[in-house]
Amino acid sequence: MKKQLSIMIALALLAIGIITSCKKDPIPNNNEQNNEQPSDTIPSGNDTIPIGNDTIPIGNDTIPNGNDTIPVVIDGIRFGDTTGMKVTTYNTIMEFDDAWNPILLDLDGNGTNDIRIETYYDGPLAIGQFQELTLHCINAQIHGQTVEKESYSHRDTTITNYNGWTQIVSNYTYSTCGKIDENDPVSTSNVFEITANDFNDPLSLEDNFQFINSTFLFRENVEYTLMNDPNEEEQIVTGSHNKHIYNCWNFPTDEEKYIGFRITKNGNSRYGWLKIKLHPTWGGKVVDTELIETAIQK
Numbered sequence: 001m002k003k004q005l006s007i008m009i010a011l012a013l014l015a016i017g018i019i020t021s022c023k024k025d026p027i028p029n030n031n032e033q034n035n036e037q038p039s040d041t042i043p044s045g046n047d048t049i050p051i052g053n054d055t056i057p058i059g060n061d062t063i064p065n066g067n068d069t070i071p072v073v074i075d076g077i078r079f080g081d082t083t084g085m086k087v088t089t090y091n092t093i094m095e096f097d098d099a100w101n102p103i104l105l106d107l108d109g110n111g112t113n114d115i116r117i118e119t120y121y122d123g124p125l126a127i128g129q130f131q132e133l134t135l136h137c138i139n140a141q142i143h144g145q146t147v148e149k150e151s152y153s154h155r156d157t158t159i160t161n162y163n164g165w166t167q168i169v170s171n172y173t174y175s176t177c178g179k180i181d182e183n184d185p186v187s188t189s190n191v192f193e194i195t196a197n198d199f200n201d202p203l204s205l206e207d208n209f210q211f212i213n214s215t216f217l218f219r220e221n222v223e224y225t226l227m228n229d230p231n232e233e234e235q236i237v238t239g240s241h242n243k244h245i246y247n248c249w250n251f252p253t254d255e256e257k258y259i260g261f262r263i264t265k266n267g268n269s270r271y272g273w274l275k276i277k278l279h280p281t282w283g284g285k286v287v288d289t290e291l292i293e294t295a296i297q298k
Contacts, residue, residue, distance in 0.1 A: 076204040077297070079197045079258040079273050085295040093279075096131050096286035097121040103289070107140060107272060107296050108263050114140040115261065115274070117217070117289060126226055131286040133218040133251075133278070135194065135259075141209035143260030144194040149249065151187050154180040158241075167237045169225070177248040196251055197258040203271060209262045218253070218278060218287050219246040253278040253287055263296070272296035 077085070086109075094103055094117070102118035116136040123130050135142065154173040159166065173180060192215050197203070227239035251257070259274040275292040 075206070076202055077271055079201050079203060079260070080199040080275075082295065084298055085272065086298050087293055087295045089293045090291045092291040094119060094289040094291075096133075096281060096288055103291055105274070105294060107261065107294055108265075108270065113138050114263060115142075117291075119289065121286070123222075127222065127224045130222050131218065131220040132216065133287065133289060134214050135212075135217055136214050137211045140261045140263050141211045142194055142215070143197075143203065143207055143209055143262070144192055144212075144215075145208045146190050146192050146210070148188050149176070149191045149193075151176050151189065152179045152184045153187065154184045165230075165235045165237060167239075169238070170240045171243075172240060173243045173245070175245040177245055191249065193249075194251060194259055197260060197273070199256075199258070201258070203260045203273070205269075205271070207260070209260075216249070217251040217289075219250060220286050221245050221247065251278060253280050253284075256292065270297040 092103060094101060096119055099118065099120055099122070102116050104113045105115045105117075106112060107114040114137075116138060118134055118136070120132040120134070121129055152175045154171075154175070156171050158169045158171060160169075161167075179186075192210060192212050194215060194217065222244040223242070225239060225241045227237060230237045254277070256275060256277045259276065261272055261274065263270050263272075272295045274294050277290045277292060278287040279290060280287055
């Protein structure tokens with residue numbers, strides 16, 4: 001009897017131990033001291049997975065899919081960098097006297113010309129022929145700025161005598177390159193100057209662009225003499241010799257340069273460039289115009 005009672009007590013104690021062990025919490029993985037959530041717990045819904053100081057969102061509404069695009073914001077382009085540009089190459093040279101054959105450019109390919117470059121080679125009979133190369137905005141704005149420039153005037157007189165006659169010639173010089181005499185008068189003019197850019201120069205969206213009906217790229221220096229009818233009674237001949245020097249206001253010659261432009265339609269602007277080279281000819285007096293390429297943002 002005592003043996004059976006001992007067995008029953010032992011079984012009872014064993015049952016109590018089993019119940020107590022079932023009520024214990026599981027031991028966290030390496031988190032005993034901080035009472036943290038076990039590492040094998042998987043977050044769901046709007047939970048995040050910590051990685052260092054960052055977190056990765058979980059949930060379909062935060063994961064981009066293949067059809068999404070990330071907008072790329074740029075503040076300009078670089079001349080000659082064809083990334084994202086539609087480039088058209090040319091083999092076009094307009095000679096200095098090709099007034100009947102201007103360069104017409106449809107830069108955005110919509111069937112309408114945006115820029116015209118033309119050369120004028122003519123002049124009044126008293127002066128003779130001379131060249132003016134101009135750029136005209138039709139639907140595009142040109143990269144450049146209006147600047148205040150100085151020009152200088154000089155006047156002197158040449159008197160010569162021969163066979164009893166006196167010739168008096170007034171010499172007038174207009175120059176963009178500096179004074180001939182320190183007392184020469186100075187005039188200032190507001191002139192729109194097209195920016196001559198080099199390869200890899202930046203073109204910022206904040207740069208100045210203007211719609212200019214017509215602006216000079218090149219003007220040939222002009223020099224001519226006008227003589228009046230002689231005064232037989234006094235044996236005097238008078239006249240004037242006139243010289244215009246435009247060199248210092250001309251676009252650079254004999255090197256490839258980029259001209260920036262902007263076309264805006266329906267509130268959207270696209271930027272691009274013309275790549276040209278002005279080739280001096282006739283001893284540098286006039287230029288032929290080579291169009292090398294155009295480019296515009298796609």
